[in-house]
Amino acid sequence: MPPITDHPLRYKLANELHARPFPSMNAPCSAVYIAIKQPNDAVSRDRALDLAHLTELLDRHGAPHPQPGATHYYGQIGKYWLKWEQHTEFVTYTAFAEGVSGRPFDPAQFDVFPADWLEAAPGQRMTSALLHIAPRPAKNEEVTTLLNEWFVSESLAVSEVLDKAAVVAGDFRIDMNGHLRFVVFADAATDARRIGRIVQRLCEIETYKTMSMLGFARVKALQPKLNDLDTKLTGLMGAMSDERASAEKTLDNLLAISAELETLSAQSSFRFGATGAYEALVNQRIEALREDRFQGRQHFAEFMMRRYAPAMRTVNAAERRLEAMSSRSIRASNLLRTRVDVERSAQNQSLLESMDRRSDLQLRLQRTVEGLSVVAISYYAVSLVGYLLYPLTQSTGLSKGMLTAIATVPVVLLVWTMIRRLRKSVE
Template structure:
């Protein structure tokens, strides 16, 4: 064994820890696995949880955290850190745990089995009273092999879920109905189950009730958006029929404007539910993991929590997925219709441009012919007047000319015509330049 060098703090041949540095995510990653510790629980006890839907905006969760820290300071409790995930404290009667999630906060407290106070003071319930309650659960844990018949009488037989868990060392029961205080009631009978496993089981059931509720939050949005998407699909169908019969660019532009308006509304529908549907699927996945972890054993007379929730939550999540698929499909169809109409308008414009160019070409040809005719007539007219002037000039020198005036004009006529034509061409070329 290597000896430590005296006064160095580390062994010979060992590098100092100060020579290295940690990645910025090392501490958060390490703390994540310890963020939500599960307390050991000993039967008998009563656990209650209330879930507040705070919202996913950072300022809303920050406000909730400030309220909790202010309350702790008021009652003389050391409050949570600013970036807390779980915060626990104890009073004379209750063991209390707060947990912060992405968009909701849970308040859980453990009390004696005979505690009848549904909303006690001293646990911090008043901190989030301005936020709505989305779920509430109550779990009674007794030390028995089976849940007592008197406890089972309080459940609705048609929705009673009863099964054994923990390798047969515990029995759980619920009907997912709310009691007179608005709490979903669970019963757990533990027999030779350790306090650690009891704490895990209670925690799993609380999470199951929380996540099955959060998974179903998106169902109402799915129903509303399904109706909206249906209306938009009908509008698109009618516009597509008009596209097939459009006969003018003005009609095409009118339909294109309507398609763009439809595209905006379809995009708003998708944006309005994108987070909610994604969150519902994530909560559904977490719910399924929690259900798998409790490892229920099917009884002959009653269904299990896993089967009961699967028969109800799975169709709801399928509805959310189907609605989102319809939203995305609608947006794609509108985009294709816009592209089709854009292509139709471009073809019509190109056709009009060809007709205009053809008309311009015909006009240019006519103008060219007219110009050529005018040039010819101008040449003749100029030559005529030029020969007339030459006739007067030659008449003055008739006695000195070798030929008669008429013969001289006849000889000069071709030259005058050529000179007139070349003169007109020179003027035209100068104007072109």
């Protein structure tokens, strides 16, 4: 093949599909799992702190460090194998070892994560779990006996998965040691990689379920505020039909509510979007298990349908409600703004009519003043003309009064004509 330039990200993008392999586990074995989330959102999250925290754990066991900027790690620490993954909002640690202790779900297994190391974690625990992986008993009745002993029957979810390759169970309850419990009874023919995929999916179901419930908590905190804004918005929309109410004041109140709704939407948009993504992942992981019902018990999909799905529908309803309220306030603001514009146009029209009337009065006044000006100018002009005609009294035999009277009419006409021409030239 002739040489060709590769895209600089070609190998990185291709290797990303193989970057997070499933762990290999043989029954019997045990696993511990923890997910840690920094208290702030992912936008401002310091990912270097997560990597430094992992490096500190590896240094305690003399294990090799991950590559700079790595988002996943798989290696051995002591007798345990550690799988570390960095996600958008959280990091997960899974440690597993061959064999099981004499006590199923022994909290001492969590000692792989030292207490002081956990205390120094750059975040808070979102969830943690103990997983017990054992060979499947020969009889289903033995499985049922163990499940009744280890879990709360009322909330127990159990099913056969991956074409009866294993029986998985969990009650999604936090035990007295602060951990959830899951059990995997693997068939003798189930290989290590398939067991690892089952364990990984159980951990992912629990983690994504917990992360998506953050959206439900956000909705519960938002509900009182949304109810208050909805009441105010409804009252303002009712006031829009009252002609006695001030349109401008109502518009100001509507704009204030719109600003509050937009602020709530901006503050919640990331959480609502993340909740939808996590919900989809939970459903996908459960679907990937290919569940079959075990002895008439509820399986994971049914458990989520009864307990988890209503919470997610509440989140979706709150998100739609917030969007609808924002749209409603914007429409109401636009309508009220139109009303204000119409009222202002009417006021401007009245103002223009008033200005026209004032202009007409001013014109009339000007014409009145113009008449008075003609009289005043004519008076002085006649006086001047009289002085010019006084020498003619002897030659004409006319008196001064007669000459003044004869000159008055032409002078007045001349002044009136000049003033009219001057006004026309100005206009």
